[in-house]
Amino acid sequence: MTTPPPQAGPQSLALAGLEGPIGLVGLGLIGGSLGLDLQRCGLEVHALVHRAGTAERARQRGLAQVVDTDAAVLAGCRLVVLALPLDRLLDPSPSLLAALPPEAVVTDVGSVKAPVLQRWRGLHPRFVASHPMAGSAEAGVEAGRADLFRGRPWVATPEAGGDLAALAAVQALAEAVGACWLTCDAAAHDRAVALISHLPVLASAALLLAAERGAAGGPPEWHLPALARALASSGFADTTRVGGGNPELGVLMARCNREAVAEALAGYRHCLDGLEQLLTAEDWPGLEEELGRCRQLRPEFL
Amino acid sequence: MTTPPPQAGPQSLALAGLEGPIGLVGLGLIGGSLGLDLQRCGLEVHALVHRAGTAERARQRGLAQVVDTDAAVLAGCRLVVLALPLDRLLDPSPSLLAALPPEAVVTDVGSVKAPVLQRWRGLHPRFVASHPMAGSAEAGVEAGRADLFRGRPWVATPEAGGDLAALAAVQALAEAVGACWLTCDAAAHDRAVALISHLPVLASAALLLAAERGAAGGPPEWHLPALARALASSGFADTTRVGGGNPELGVLMARCNREAVAEALAGYRHCLDGLEQLLTAEDWPGLEEELGRCRQLRPEFL
Numbered sequence: 001m002t003t004p005p006p007q008a009g010p011q012s013l014a015l016a017g018l019e020g021p022i023g024l025v026g027l028g029l030i031g032g033s034l035g036l037d038l039q040r041c042g043l044e045v046h047a048l049v050h051r052a053g054t055a056e057r058a059r060q061r062g063l064a065q066v067v068d069t070d071a072a073v074l075a076g077c078r079l080v081v082l083a084l085p086l087d088r089l090l091d092p093s094p095s096l097l098a099a100l101p102p103e104a105v106v107t108d109v110g111s112v113k114a115p116v117l118q119r120w121r122g123l124h125p126r127f128v129a130s131h132p133m134a135g136s137a138e139a140g141v142e143a144g145r146a147d148l149f150r151g152r153p154w155v156a157t158p159e160a161g162g163d164l165a166a167l168a169a170v171q172a173l174a175e176a177v178g179a180c181w182l183t184c185d186a187a188a189h190d191r192a193v194a195l196i197s198h199l200p201v202l203a204s205a206a207l208l209l210a211a212e213r214g215a216a217g218g219p220p221e222w223h224l225p226a227l228a229r230a231l232a233s234s235g236f237a238d239t240t241r242v243g244g245g246n247p248e249l250g251v252l253m254a255r256c257n258r259e260a261v262a263e264a265l266a267g268y269r270h271c272l273d274g275l276e277q278l279l280t281a282e283d284w285p286g287l288e289e290e291l292g293r294c295r296q297l298r299p300e301f302l
Numbered sequence: 303m304t305t306p307p308p309q310a311g312p313q314s315l316a317l318a319g320l321e322g323p324i325g326l327v328g329l330g331l332i333g334g335s336l337g338l339d340l341q342r343c344g345l346e347v348h349a350l351v352h353r354a355g356t357a358e359r360a361r362q363r364g365l366a367q368v369v370d371t372d373a374a375v376l377a378g379c380r381l382v383v384l385a386l387p388l389d390r391l392l393d394p395s396p397s398l399l400a401a402l403p404p405e406a407v408v409t410d411v412g413s414v415k416a417p418v419l420q421r422w423r424g425l426h427p428r429f430v431a432s433h434p435m436a437g438s439a440e441a442g443v444e445a446g447r448a449d450l451f452r453g454r455p456w457v458a459t460p461e462a463g464g465d466l467a468a469l470a471a472v473q474a475l476a477e478a479v480g481a482c483w484l485t486c487d488a489a490a491h492d493r494a495v496a497l498i499s500h501l502p503v504l505a506s507a508a509l510l511l512a513a514e515r516g517a518a519g520g521p522p523e524w525h526l527p528a529l530a531r532a533l534a535s536s537g538f539a540d541t542t543r544v545g546g547g548n549p550e551l552g553v554l555m556a557r558c559n560r561e562a563v564a565e566a567l568a569g570y571r572h573c574l575d576g577l578e579q580l581l582t583a584e585d586w587p588g589l590e591e592e593l594g595r596c597r598q599l600r601p602e603f604l
Contacts, residue, residue: 133535196535197538199512200509200541206573208596209595211599213573214569232498237603244601250593251590267515270515271511272508279504288552291503
């Protein structure tokens with residue numbers, strides 16, 4: 001894993017041998033934000049979108065210089081970013097595949113890397129799997145905004161013997177938008193995001209379900225469901241934010257990273273059981289020690 | 303459960319038959335914030351603190367008009383708020399008990415109500431158990447700030463046949479600082495806070511432990527612990543905030559609300575098992591339905 005500082009402007013894209021337009025496939029949160037940042041770097045951006053209405057709105061918002069629903073818009077692009085949801089990325093349309101210039105560097109932004117690499121390895125000779133770790137609750141053509149990637153990690157998962165020039169081009173792109181470049185093994189990436197991104201969605205969702213079902217269990221005169229709702233404060237709001245998010249995204253992550261998420265869930269259950277045993281045994285010094293470790297650990301993840 | 307709107311000023315305290323100083327025992331986040339707000343309402347505040355250094359700093363901050371380490375400072379108070387940590391509240395010093403005027407209304411701010419009620423029922427004739435749901439990560443004499451309670455719930459858990467004038471006085475106090483008054487059964491309160499406050503601490507702590515232990519399990523060349531730390535983003539930060547908080551507070555809540563927390567944990571494990579079964583069975587429509595319910599549920603708790 002390497003972590004050079006965020007850096008660069010349009011020069012570094014030229015240095016990596018990139019001239020000509022950058023292609024974007026999809027102008028949602030990630031694609032739209034990239035379009036804004038890359039244009040600000042002085043680069044020409046051509047974008048392919050699915051629907052005519054999206055194209056119109058993207059043009060109004062200035063997300064790219066050229067926006068079209070015809071894949072021919074990617075002709076001549078030296079680097080194409082597939083900013084698609086995981087399901088569409090794993091099942092690309094024949095017209096998209098036919099339109100990708102063979103000499104272009106192609107990368108993606110999917111939050112799971114091993115299945116993407118497995119699928120795309122044979123589909124394009126210069127494919128580089130990558131994942132900018134930037135998100136927000138918003139989605140769609142209205143979501144893109146400048147500086148989404150500044151200071152955020154952008155991870156690539158290159159394979160041994162891969163195209164180093166293609167990798168350098170994606171690195172130059174990431175650094176042009178201010179991201180912090182990292183590379184790692186695809187399986188390591190997928191296990192790490194299972195632990196810090198996909199598991200928290202399920203753990204957080206279960207809190208909402210438990211609060212709802214637990215509160216339903218009191219005597220009717222207690223008004224427990226209304227009481228739990230009235231008393232929930234900022235701690236509950238924070239802890240349940242990712243669990244109350246987009247269900248389609250949650251399912252895509254679980255589906256595309258099933259084994260790593262299952263492993264993370266098993267580990268989580270083990271840790272939860274440990275805390276529960278301390279509670280049952282009324283081992284308060286032991287519980288304080290574990291919570292003390294948590295307090296020490298958290299800043300290391302921020 | 304009743305929820306009148308937040309309201310009132312010094313008049314309502316007078317209406318409830320309260321004249322003379324308000325006593326505060328403890329000037330941490332809750333006590334200090336009350337001191338600031340009550341003085342702003344034109345009320346005289348007398349405070350008892352444990353250490354001379356705290357008293358000096360509290361005077362500098364203007365948290366009360368009179369601050370002392372001698373319990374005699376409470377003489378003449380018509381209403382005394384015990385703003386103490388749960389352990390000290392459940393094991394009050396003989397000097398404090400001796401100094402509480404028998405005719406004064408006495409209330410507390412503890413986050414668990416049944417054990418407090420059980421302990422204090424016989425200790426003071428006009429005790430009212432209550433819990434302002436206002437918090438922050440800060441603690442100690444520097445933490446108090448104006449308007450901490452504005453718009454937040456303040457729950458009392460009166461007993462059948464209790465002192466209605468004492469209850470009205472605590473309500474007037476809560477409304478004077480802008481809180482939203484509620485009353486409910488003590489056991490219902492404790493079950494509700496187990497679900498929406500104490501369980502989330504343990505579920506959140508277990509995420510930190512699972513991320514740490516899971517990441518330690520990869521091949522050394524993966525650098526998984528460093529990778530998990532580098533990739534953790536705002537979702538992980540939010541979901542682990544309460545789990546990485548004060549360990550002493552976490553233990554106090556678990557210890558004083560053990561049965562309700564154990565029940566909440568069992569319910570949580572059941573919900574988590576349900577999500578895990580959907581994952582294992584690759585029942586993606588089922589998982590999407592559950593996550594969709596979570597998305598619907600969350601706004602009801604905010």
